[in-house]
Amino acid sequence: MLDSNTITTIKATIPVLESGGVAITEHFYRRLFSHNPELLNIFNSSHQHSGGQQVALFNAIAAYAKHIETPEALQSAVERIAHKHTSFNIQPAQYDIVGHHLLETLQELLGDAFTPEIRDAWTKAYQFLASIFIAKEGELYQTRASAQGGWKGTRTFIVQSKQKESELVTSFVVAPKDGDPVIDFQPGQYIGVKVKPTVDGYAQIRQYSLSAAPNGATYRISVKRESGEQPGLVSNYLHDHVQEGDALELMAPAGDFVLHEERSRPTVLISAGVGLTPMMSMLERLSAADDDAPIHYLHACENGAQHSFKHRLGDLLGMKKNLSAHVWYREPRSEDQLDHDYQAQGLMDIPSVAATLPLAQARFYLCGPTPFMAMAKKQLLSCGVDAERIHYEVFGPHSDL
Numbered sequence: 322m323l324d325s326n327t328i329t330t331i332k333a334t335i336p337v338l339e340s341g342g343v344a345i346t347e348h349f350y351r352r353l354f355s356h357n358p359e360l361l362n363i364f365n366s367s368h369q370h371s372g373g374q375q376v377a378l379f380n381a382i383a384a385y386a387k388h389i390e391t392p393e394a395l396q397s398a399v400e401r402i403a404h405k406h407t408s409f410n411i412q413p414a415q416y417d418i419v420g421h422h423l424l425e426t427l428q429e430l431l432g433d434a435f436t437p438e439i440r441d442a443w444t445k446a447y448q449f450l451a452s453i454f455i456a457k458e459g460e461l462y463q464t465r466a467s468a469q470g471g472w473k474g475t476r477t478f479i480v481q482s483k484q485k486e487s488e489l490v491t492s493f494v495v496a497p498k499d500g501d502p503v504i505d506f507q508p509g510q511y512i513g514v515k516v517k518p519t520v521d522g523y524a525q526i527r528q529y530s531l532s533a534a535p536n537g538a539t540y541r542i543s544v545k546r547e548s549g550e551q552p553g554l555v556s557n558y559l560h561d562h563v564q565e566g567d568a569l570e571l572m573a574p575a576g577d578f579v580l581h582e583e584r585s586r587p588t589v590l591i592s593a594g595v596g597l598t599p600m601m602s603m604l605e606r607l608s609a610a611d612d613d614a615p616i617h618y619l620h621a622c623e624n625g626a627q628h629s630f631k632h633r634l635g636d637l638l639g640m641k642k643n644l645s646a647h648v649w650y651r652e653p654r655s656e657d658q659l660d661h662d663y664q665a666q667g668l669m670d671i672p673s674v675a676a677t678l679p680l681a682q683a684r685f686y687l688c689g690p691t692p693f694m695a696m697a698k699k700q701l702l703s704c705g706v707d708a709e710r711i712h713y714e715v716f717g718p719h720s721d722l
Contacts, residue, residue, distance in 0.1 A: 323389065323449055330442035331389045338383055341430060346375040346382070349426040357418055362524040363409050382423075385450060392453070397577075403457040404575040407465075408513030408528050410474055411458060416451040423447065465573040470502035470537060475515055475570040481539060483565050486629040490595055491560055492532065492543040495569060505535040506574035508602040509686070509714065512540060513572030518558040527555045530598040530688075530714070531574060534605035540571070543629065545595035578714035580606060580686070587615040587683035591697050593669065594622055596689030599714060601630055603686065608637050608644060616641065617678055621649040621669040621693070625657040635662075647674050669693075671700040680706055687713040 323331075338345065354361055381398070388394045424443060428435045466473040478495035485491050497503055506512075511528040518525055529542035546560045547553025563569065580588075580603045588607060590600040597620055607616050622628050628648070638644055648663040649670070657663060665673070685701055687694045694713050701711055 323445060327442045327445050328389050330439055331386050331446050334439060334443075335383070335386050337431060337434060338386060343375050343379050345426060345430060346378040348430055349378070349423055350375060352426055352429075353419065353422045356422065360415070360418070363411070363415075363526060385446070389446065392450075399453060399457060400577050403454055403461060404577050405528070406454065407458050407461045408511065408572045408575040409526050410513070410572055413455045413459075416455060420444075420447045420451060461575070465504060468504050471504040472573055475572060478540070478569050478571050480563060480565050480567050480569065483563070486543055487631075488626040490543050490545050490627075490629040492541055493559065493563070493569075494533075494539050494541045495571070496539045498568065502537050503540060504573055505537060506531055506540075507576075507579035508534065508606045509579040509599045510574045510576035510602075511599070512542065512574050514542070514555070514559075515570040515572070516555060516558060516563075518554050518562075525555050526572075528575075530576075530602070532598040532601045534602055534609060540574075543595070543598045543601070576714070578686075578688075578712060581684055581712075582606070582610070583684075584612055585614050587617070587679035589617040589619065589678055589683045589685045591619045591669075591671070591685060591687045591689075593620070593689030593693040594627070595629070596687075596693070596714075597622075597629060599688050600686065601633070604634075604637065604644075608641050613643050615679055615683075616644045617683070618644065618646040619648075619669065619671065619674070620646070621651065621689075624650050624652055624654050625660055625662055626654065628662055631662045645677070647677075669697065671697060672704055675704045678704075680704055683710065685711045687711065691715055 350364075354364075381402075384395060384398070385392075424440060424447070427443065428440065462473050465471040477498040479498050480493055481496050482494045483491060484494075509530070511530045513526050513528050515524055515526045517523075529544055531540055532543040533541040544556050544559050545553075547556045578599065588603075590603055592600045600618070600620075604616070604618060618634070620628075625631070628650070631648075634646060638646060647665070649665045649667060650657060650663040651667060653663060653666055671678075685706060687697050689697075694715070698708075698711055698713070702708065
């Protein structure tokens with residue numbers, strides 16, 4: 322634990338940190354990549370360009386400083402970040418590099434205000450936090466490596482099938498090149514995929530939710546093609562260049578957004594767009610279980626062309642009498658009105674179907690764009706759902722709802 326003097330000193334620097342804002346983390350990343358460009362093989366370049374990573378790091382630093390006396394308050398954040406780090410195969414030595422550049426950044430930006438006493442306090446505080454992450458990540462690495470079908474670091478997989486699920490989403494089913502079993506995962510988890518999209522560029526690692534139930538032999542990811550002003554480097558590479566028979570390097574499954582499998586408890590899965598990928602894994606698992614507890618699936622997307630897995634959903638609805646679904650199309654096409662794959666037009670409106678939901682008993686799982694999840698959570702709370710029964714997954718740098 323940290324001594325009282327260190328804690329007092331760290332807390333005294335909070336106003337200085339807040340006045341510096343995201344400029345601190347922007348300077349940190351410039352410095353880090355200038356001195357250690359090899360780390361560009363790990364960090365997500367898209368999140369750097371968007372500024373999301375800088376905001377997430379600043380919020381993390383500020384939160385740590387504010388909770389320096391009660392680090393247990395950050396336990397859920399530590400758990401989430403540690404899982405994400407293992408999907409990048411982060412190693413203890415990299416914490417030394419990051420710590421060095423963080424301290425130098427504070428020194429360069431704060432100048433004389435970053436006194437030797439403050440530097441010493443932040444050094445101790447950083448080392449303390451790093452030790453927590455290193456221990457947790459070491460535990461996760463060891464657990465996965467020792468499990469049947471598990472491994473540590475990267476493992477080579479071969480693409481068995483590539484299937485278009487909708488206008489924007491394509492699924493890849495992969496099996497290990499060595500032919501051995503693969504570790505099971507909990508529905509809702511993701512897997513780190515390492516590729517090199519350009520011959521002369523850096524390697525890129527992205528996390529994709531596993532979109533099928535675990536089977537011990539293969540994994541399935543379903544990837545949305547990211548377009549717009551900043552096209553997704555890896556998603557477009559996977560869509561355009563990775564074919565059946567090609568090799569991909571994968572980390573072991575990770576993530577703390579998981580299905581709580583509780584017999585007889587109702588479940589409500591809520592998603593928008595490609596946020597349905599972890600929900601499909603959960604839905605497949607729940608549909609295969611010998612349990613009559615109600616399962617409700619709420620989904621929103623643009624239209625029928627962007628409605629992934631709609632045929633599989635139809636199959637499951639025909640098989641499971643305890644499964645119901647309600648789908649919103651924001652702007653349905655004329656042909657969508659003939660297919661009957663959606664029940665409402667416009668944005669998702671949970672209160673409009675609240676009477677059909679087990680609001681007082683169910684666990685609710687949310688996944689999709691952050692504004693969508695914030696809206697869905699607000700609607701659930703307004704319907705009387707307890708916050709502790711609402712679980713969510715944020716793609717990319719973590720943010721709170």
